[in-house]
Amino acid sequence: MRRRNRLLALALPVAVLLLWTDRAPPPDWSNRFALCRPVPLIDRVAGTAVTGPEDVAYDPASGLVFISAYDRRVSADEPAGGGIYAVALAALLAARGPVGVDRISRTVDRDRQMRPHGIALWRSDRWLWLFAVLHHAAEDGSRLTRLARFRVLPGGLEAAGQIGGAAACRANDVVALDRQTAIISQTHGTCRPRWPLIGDAFDAASGRAVRLSFDDGAPVVRLGEGLGHANGVAWGADGTVYVAETRGGTLAILSDSAEGEAERVDLGGGPDNLSWAADGRLLTTLHPDLFRLALAFAGLVDHVASHVVAVDPQDGAVETLFRDPGGQFASAATAAVGADGHLLVGSVLDSALVLCRRAAPAGTAP
16 A cells, blocks of 8 residues: 555656646747747758757858757667758748758768757858767767867868867857857766766756867866856856856856856746847746656656746846747747847757747847
8 A cells, every 4th residue: 555655646746747738828928029939940851850959059140040959869879860950040030831951960970970969159250160069978878078169161060170088078068269269068077977867866066167278288277166057158258157057047157267256146947058149138048847857858748848038147137038838839948049139949859949030120139
């Protein structure tokens, strides 16, 4: 009897969560936008859905949207079936159905083994550079990470160096400072294979932000430590570094000089990737329920809430831009990017981007 009661006690919360999606309100959004809708993504060559567009970057000069995607629910010994994709913003705006996207990483990943996470762009006088955090499986089953740099060419990506080993261990997101230098977030402060499970179980805050350089002999600079699952990272022109603490539900504000303690802004949910809006605020997505997100990764639930906010780094004010409590348009949104006043939202579990069209003239919305 006691065994059955324990099983019922464990099953009841899961059953409640399974019923939650049907009772959730429909998606809604800020009046900054005329309409939000999902735009399904299709690999233009393979003809298959692009699953898990978890990070997004926009290059205004070319009008191209870059997407990092792979199916997180595929086991480590199987081809991830993802990569880095590009599509014109104009094509997304004109779409009335699925949109074909180009897998520009095919030139450096013919076997479709790439498992990209955070991506960042840097445009120099001559080239557009793309930085990407890449994960891959080691022989012992653990996940290794490296920071890769590419030149974006008309025919695809061209490899231009990588940083691996302890310097890039547990890397999650990246922001480019110039074509040689980047800051990465590291979810955990150790490379030991099973530490993430142990650390997360006991809520150990061991994440950090690190500045890396592709110049030979350049030092690795730790900018902040003791972060609660360091996730998205952004850099301000004044040298301030912003890191999303997913487990802490906060935005950590650090100095690029590696001096002083981090300031924190409470966001009311677990933040993910970060990007700058045109009005000087930070865009991020929030995970309201990390337990349900874990169930989704395990395949136990299909839909997870999405929440996109703009954060004023000066006073900590938070404005909701898009909310999808039932995960109908975007399940577990992980990235939000402004593009000519429109808003693009990527999701780690879906096969679509949410496009929110601006309701006002260009330059007046994120």
